[in-house]
Amino acid sequence: QSVLTQPPSVSAAPGQKVTISCSGSSSNIGNNYVSWYQQLPGTAPKLLIYDNNKRPSGIPDRFSGSKSGTSATLAITGLQTGDEADYYCGTWDSSLSAGVFGGGTKLTVL
Amino acid sequence: EVQLVESGGGLVQPGRSLRLSCAASGFTFDDYAMHWVRQAPGKGLEWVAGISWNSGSIGYADSVKGRFTISRENAKNSLYLQMNSLRGEDMALYYCAKDMQEQLDLGMDVWGQGTTVTVSS
Numbered sequence: 360q361s362v363l364t365q366p367p368s369v370s371a372a373p374g375q376k377v378t379i380s381c382s383g384s385s386s387n388i389g390n391n392y393v394s395w396y397q398q399l400p401g402t403a404p405k406l407l408i409y410d411n412n413k414r415p416s417g418i419p420d421r422f423s424g425s426k427s428g429t430s431a432t433l434a435i436t437g438l439q440t441g442d443e444a445d446y447y448c449g450t451w452d453s454s455l456s457a458g459v460f461g462g463g464t465k466l467t468v469l
Numbered sequence: 470e471v472q473l474v475e476s477g478g479g480l481v482q483p484g485r486s487l488r489l490s491c492a493a494s495g496f497t498f499d500d501y502a503m504h505w506v507r508q509a510p511g512k513g514l515e516w517v518a519g520i521s522w523n524s525g526s527i528g529y530a531d532s533v534k535g536r537f538t539i540s541r542e543n544a545k546n547s548l549y550l551q552m553n554s555l556r557g558e559d560m561a562l563y564y565c566a567k568d569m570q571e572q573l574d575l576g577m578d579v580w581g582q583g584t585t586v587t588v589s590s
Contacts, residue, residue: 361513391575394575394576394577396514396577403564403581403583404514404566409576447514449514451573456528457528457529457531458575460506460515463513463514
């Protein structure tokens with residue numbers, strides 16, 4: 360059971376928009392920055408979003424992040440088949456003094 | 470080129486020890502916190518341990534606390550994970566990852582390719 364809760368799967372058609380939620384508590388999302396990672400099959404995770412809503416260089420603006428209270432959301436617009444991957448949210452948990460990840464969400468582009 | 474290369478994985482019997490290493494290059498290693506993250510076959514990411522730039526702050530997942538020790542040697546641009554009393558549930562692909570901050574923040578922008586730990590008798 361992960362500290363952060365994500366939907367196991369989401370799906371949408373090419374060109375559409377999809378959102379992935381990440382729910383936590385005041386000890387993690389509520390008081391710390393959230394990051395989002397994309398993991399394509401057989402590869403290492405890749406940072407998509409850090410500090411809730413910032414994109415590293417090279418990440419297209421189709422990917423965006425937001426946070427409200429104890430929840431965070433990753434939005435992907437203009438979906439492409441190459442976006443099919445597992446997506447994870449992560450943050451620091453001040454009560455646990457540990458890093459925590461969501462259980463991951465599998466994105467299917469129909 | 471910014472790079473992290475893990476080594477030290479392998480097959481180990483339950484109860485035995487293993488030491489993982491991560492060699493960093495292409496960035497100023499002692500400016501950043503570092504992490505170990507693992508992924509069991511077919512499962513999600515699990516944060517294992519993290520260490521700040523100067524080793525002043527260290528954290529562990531409850532699942533490994535008391536058995537694993539993270540350390541770093543800035544002069545050698547290297548990160549380590551000493552794993553003792555290994556269990557079957559420790560079997561996973563272990564990633565080394567660079568934080569974007571000096572302190573533990575979990576914004577990890579550089580990842581290695583991982584080293585596999587298999588625990589079996």
